[in-house]
Amino acid sequence: MAGNGEATIRxxxxxxxxxxxxxxxxxxxxxxxxTRDLSTLLRKEIELARVETTEKISNxxxxxxxxxAGGLIAYTGVIALVIAAIVVLAGLVPLWLSxxxxxxxxVVVGAIAIQSGRSTLRHLSMVPEKTLESIKEDxxxxxxxxx
Numbered sequence: 001m002a003g004n005g006e007a008t009i010r011x012x013x014x015x016x017x018x019x020x021x022x023x024x025x026x027x028x029x030x031x032x033x034x035t036r037d038l039s040t041l042l043r044k045e046i047e048l049a050r051v052e053t054t055e056k057i058s059n060x061x062x063x064x065x066x067x068x069a070g071g072l073i074a075y076t077g078v079i080a081l082v083i084a085a086i087v088v089l090a091g092l093v094p095l096w097l098s099x100x101x102x103x104x105x106x107v108v109v110g111a112i113a114i115q116s117g118r119s120t121l122r123h124l125s126m127v128p129e130k131t132l133e134s135i136k137e138d139x140x141x142x143x144x145x146x147x
Contacts, residue, residue, distance in 0.1 A: 038142075045135055052128040060124050067117030074113055078106045 025033075082102050089098030 041138060045131060045138070048134060049128040049131040052131050053126065056124065056126050056128070060121060060126070063117060063120045063124070066120075067114070070113050070117065071110075074110055078110070082106060 082099075085102035086095070086098045089101060092098070093101075
């Protein structure tokens with residue numbers, strides 16, 4: 001009966017650690033497999049970091065493009081509005097004063113547009129957070145399996 005109990009414990013141990021019946025791998029084979037698995041895991045983590053970083057850079061680039069497009073559109077509008085506003089105000093105040101008033105107003109509007117784009121960029125993190133979390137989980141798993 002004691003021999004049967006030992007076999008049951010051994011079977012439970014083998015199932016827990018993923019050994020199959022008749023699996024007589026040497027320690028060297030097991031270490032080699034572990035090294036191969038860790039290498040594969042590391043490659044996958046690096047690929048995840050690359051993909052996540054590429055995605056974040058793409059989002060940042062899109063925000064920058066919108067800032068530039070907004071700036072160019074605003075600049076074109078500024079030119080037309082400046083001319084029109086100066087002409088209209090020149091009938092009420094001296095020409096130099098009308099140009100000054102319109103110019104200051106447009107500087108304020110442009111500053112608001114630039115600040116909006118900067119605000120969006122400030123909230124973007126370039127750290128591959130998912131990858132870092134995954135690496136921490138993998139390290140904890142390896143520690144569990146070793147101890």
